[in-house]
Amino acid sequence: MLEHYMAQASTYASHVDGLVWLILLITGFWFIAAEVMFFWLLWRFRAQPGHAARYIDDHEEHDIKYKWVEIPHRVILACDVALIVGAITVWTEVKLTRPPTDETIRITVQQWAWTFQHPGADGQLDTEDDIVSIDEMHVQVGKTYLFELASKDVVHSFSVPAFRLKQDAIPGRVITGWFSPTQTGDFDVQCAEICGIGHGIMPARLVVSTPEDHAAWLANPTHYLAYQY
Amino acid sequence: MPSARPIILAAALACLAGCAAELPAQGVARGEVLFQNCTQCHGVDGGGSDLVAAPPIAGLPAWYVEVQLNNFQTGLRGAHADDVEGLKMRPMARTLKSAADAKVVAEYVAGLPAKKGAARVTGDVAKGQAAFATCGACHGTDGSGNEALKAPPLKQIPDWYVVKQLGKFKSGVRAYDPKDATGATMKGIASGITDEAAMRDLAAYIHTLPL
Numbered sequence: 523m524l525e526h527y528m529a530q531a532s533t534y535a536s537h538v539d540g541l542v543w544l545i546l547l548i549t550g551f552w553f554i555a556a557e558v559m560f561f562w563l564l565w566r567f568r569a570q571p572g573h574a575a576r577y578i579d580d581h582e583e584h585d586i587k588y589k590w591v592e593i594p595h596r597v598i599l600a601c602d603v604a605l606i607v608g609a610i611t612v613w614t615e616v617k618l619t620r621p622p623t624d625e626t627i628r629i630t631v632q633q634w635a636w637t638f639q640h641p642g643a644d645g646q647l648d649t650e651d652d653i654v655s656i657d658e659m660h661v662q663v664g665k666t667y668l669f670e671l672a673s674k675d676v677v678h679s680f681s682v683p684a685f686r687l688k689q690d691a692i693p694g695r696v697i698t699g700w701f702s703p704t705q706t707g708d709f710d711v712q713c714a715e716i717c718g719i720g721h722g723i724m725p726a727r728l729v730v731s732t733p734e735d736h737a738a739w740l741a742n743p744t745h746y747l748a749y750q751y
Numbered sequence: 752m753p754s755a756r757p758i759i760l761a762a763a764l765a766c767l768a769g770c771a772a773e774l775p776a777q778g779v780a781r782g783e784v785l786f787q788n789c790t791q792c793h794g795v796d797g798g799g800s801d802l803v804a805a806p807p808i809a810g811l812p813a814w815y816v817e818v819q820l821n822n823f824q825t826g827l828r829g830a831h832a833d834d835v836e837g838l839k840m841r842p843m844a845r846t847l848k849s850a851a852d853a854k855v856v857a858e859y860v861a862g863l864p865a866k867k868g869a870a871r872v873t874g875d876v877a878k879g880q881a882a883f884a885t886c887g888a889c890h891g892t893d894g895s896g897n898e899a900l901k902a903p904p905l906k907q908i909p910d911w912y913v914v915k916q917l918g919k920f921k922s923g924v925r926a927y928d929p930k931d932a933t934g935a936t937m938k939g940i941a942s943g944i945t946d947e948a949a950m951r952d953l954a955a956y957i958h959t960l961p962l
């Protein structure tokens with residue numbers, strides 16, 4: 523369902539969405555249950571003629587606590603375990619493991635622009651046919667990419683919503699990660715860490731192409747820098 | 752998300768209505784309001800800040816500011832991967848959504864009184880003066896600039912900025928696009944400057960030019 527609002531354009535996008543659903547369903551169930559209970563109690567024990575308030579005795583208290591506190595508490599703990607297992611599973615897939623990668627892209631971010639260094643036709647970085655572009659990244663569908671992320675100044679965050687990918691960029695560090703696009707198209711790249719007055723106006727475009735279109739771009743790398751009023 | 756669109760649209764229109772109420776339709780008054788975006792780096796008086804490598808812009812001719820804003824918007828300037836300051840300026844210039852807005856901001860900037868900051872660069876003024884003869888051909892012997900040649904005035908440009916920009920021209924970080932004709936001229940001139948020491952000499956002399 524989330525894919526109707528935001529494309530799931532990477533191999534792990536649907537897994538991240540699955541985790542979001544798991545969190546939503548579990549927390550949503552307990553939220554609704556707690557609200558229903560709250561309002562039912564307000565109605566059930568409203569002031570009524572002939573019903574005086576009284577203290578409950580120890581025996582009643584034990585039964586009520588077991589029924590309304592201890593049982594839900596244990597069920598919620600079981601839900602927590604489910605959430606933690608789900609979160610660790612996705613985290614391990616996205617952040618802690620890396621499949622074999624086909625190419626490397628170097629991403630350098632600064633206030634307020636993205637620089638992408640793509641390997642050329644030879645598939646290798648730091649060779650003569652590298653293509654450097656500002657605010658525009660080109661990748662090929664079906665390939666798996668390693669990215670090297672660095673910041674020139676302050677903390678930024680490389681966010682590609684369609685990939686369900688977000689990675690902070692820390693000055694002084696080169697942080698690596700991976701993605702594997704599954705859909706062709708143009709997608710947004712945004713900074714997800716407040717980085718100064720230009721934070722909101724530093725979007726970039728991600729172009730995911732077929733092998734043929736990507737090869738054509740490598741041969742003639744057009745850039746969208748031309749600005750139209 | 753069809754059901755949310757009317758709400759988002761209404762909210763956006765409400766925001767725009769709020770903005771429109773404060774933004775004059777045209778003229779220098781509009782330029783003054785739009786200039787607020789620039790003040791974060793260039794200062795409320797347009798005096799610049801070397802801490803963030805933002806040059807003073809107060810008193811620069813409107814034609815020059817307009818051309819540079821256009822260059823930043825179109826990618827003729829500030830779109831080189833090694834131009835850290837230019838890459839900051841580029842999206843800011845793009846916040847101006849029309850040529851008319853760029854023009855009124857330029858007019859407002861031109862109306863601000865130019866100021867000369869303290870010297871930040873040490874160099875041989877005599878050597879710089881001798882080398883400046885080449886610069887004077889376009890920028891004027893007094894550094895007042897020449898609109899016909901698209902040469903901006905230099906006399907109010909701070910010394911640190913002179914060194915930085917000459918370095919960028921020489922290395923190709925500026926004037927990287929063949930369509931940047933005036934930049935290409937400067938690139939050619941800067942490539943003839945032997946090293947940074949010579950740039951510092953020039954900057955030291957330019958700093959002595961009276962406003």
